[in-house]
Amino acid sequence: MQQGDTISAIATAQGEGGIGIIRISGINAIGTADKVFRAASGRKLADYETQRAVFGHIVDVQGDVVDEAMVLLMRAPHSYTKEDVVELQCHGGLMPLRKTLALTWQAGARPAERGEFTKRAFLNGRLDLSQAQAVMDVISAKTERSLKMATGHLSGHFSEGIRAMRHTILGQIAHLEAAIDFPEDEVDDVVMVEVEQNVVDVRNKIQKLLKTAQTGRILKDGLMTAIVGKPNVGKSSLLNALLREERAIVTDIPGTTRDSIEEYANVGGVPLRIIDTAGIRATDDLVEQIGVDKARSYVNQASLVLALFDASRELTAEDEEIFSLIEGRDAIVLLNKSDLQPVLDENMLREKTAAKVLVISTVTEHGLDNLAEAIRQKVYDGGLDAGDEGAFVNDERQAEILRQADGHLAAALRTIEVQMGLDFISIDLRSAWEKLGELTGETVGEDIINEIFSKFCIGK
Structure with missing residues (x-):
């Protein structure tokens, strides 16, 4: 069932690119496109059969050429919305796309609302609401x-x-x-x-589905993960290792990270929304102190805390504060710098916390695979089938x-x-x-x- 009006919008991301697409959908989509597109063959789009690609030019009301274009013609019901749909494939620059879009509005279409193409696909029965x-x-x-x-x-x-x-x-x-x-x-x-x-x-099936809800939300939105520790334990190095790029500045100078850095990382197939926080310590530097206060607050907000400790140094009062911060929280304790002469070992840390303890090196990447597996096990807790994500509940x-x-x-x-x-x-x-x-x-x-x-x- 075609809607009574015709809509159009830019369907590709804003910015420069090889191709930019303007999508037109509705009962007058083909007629609207015919007013702004001149086929190289001289034929009207209305004369072409469905599922055709046609080369030509976008022209304004005076007939002046705005851009070269390819047109994809899809007649109802064989389209995304099950309505007549025309896609104008122009060059992906900001000006030609905006100019062409404005021409479609002058030709009778109206600006599409958010999600309106998919909404029409739903209302016309092509997709259900979950799809x-x-x-x-x-x-x-x-x-x-x-x-x-x-x-x-x-x-x-x-x-x-x-x-x-x-x-x-x-x-x-x-x-x-x-x-x-x-x-x-x-x-x-x-x-x-x-x-x-x-x-x-049926109730058993519903309960089985509900067990997937937390994992589904994490896969969709990411697991909010805070990296905490005192200065120079390797927090920024861990962030860089998980991202596999030099995102954070790493130096031997304590207090390099003064504000929190947030990035998404793919760790064992799980999207982590990682926050690299300022090193927790007492400081007279006002800017650094703000960063330390934010680090403490992120620990309370995070769904998972990665607490780092330096294997080459004795535990300090700052380390003790880290143990206090993660008490009762979902955390993994990481003993970093295993490539250096050890002063601490994992047994010493296990006496301090009930959290899982792993030995890693952000320099050699030793233990990072074990970390990825530990995170995956937390996300897929309860024996969920890691091959059946398509049936998971994915929002609240x-x-x-x-x-x-x-x-x-x-x-x-x-x-x-x-x-x-x-x-x-x-x-x-x-x-x-x-x-x-x-x-x-x-x-x-x-x-x-x-x-x-x-x-x-x-x-x-």
Whole structure:
């Protein structure tokens, strides 16, 4: 179903590049493109069959050439939005793209809103809501595992599981309503046993999905990780080693890092949002003291703390403060500089903390593989299958909907237990069925749909 108006937007990232794309979608997409594009063949786009690439020029209202271009013509329903879509592939400079986009508006299109192309794909039935949300996850994926989860959602792997659960619940509702309509058949006991077992099965599947929620959110958004330690223990060197680039300044001078540095790193397939903090120590330098205070606050905010200690130096009061900061927090203790003459060993650190202790060297990269594996095990805690990310829950909205659906199913089991009427059980099951439909968009309200697509970028 084509929308009543036609929209256009730049669909590629802003900046200079070989190609920049302007996407036009809607009932008058081809007519709009025909007003701004002159094919080298002299033919109108309306005369071409679908799925064709056509060479020509972008021209203004006076007929002056603005840019060379290739046009991709996709007639409904064989397009991203299932509407008529034309993509103008121009040179990827800021001026030709902006000029061409303005010409499409003069020709009858209007500026697309955030996520409006994908929203139309959802409204026209090409994607369900979970798949539509996955579009941005594919774009923003930071590691191979993040991408695998996003593409799994985009291909419908997650939605298939939700639909299977809804199908099971709907089947139980049908059994109950049949028993209500034909009470003379006296099938209540048989129906109750089957309904109860199927509800328990669906609840088990929901609980299994909810166990993936934390891992899914980490793969999508990154694990906030703070690197802490006293000055000159190798915090910035660790950041550089994990990033595999010289991002932070490394010197023998204490206090080089005065502010926090934040970067994303791919560690064992897990995206880490790493914060390299200022060395924790007493200082009279006001700027450095601000950095130290921020380091302490980041420890409290972080989901994982990497606490560094120097194997070539005795423990100091500053080290003792680090142990106090990580107490009760999810942390990995790293004994760095294993390439130097040791003064500390891991057993000394294990006496100070319950956290996992690893020996590393940021110079030789000894132990970094062990660190990556330790992080991976933390993220995939609970025996989650590292090959099935496509079925993981990946945001809090999905997790909350699953929790609410599970609550309705639990209520249905309680209703069965106290032997209330079949219609009361049916009400609880229908509530669970409708709640799960919010994940795929089959029972979601317009306000939620608008909120979800408002978080997209313009042109997608």
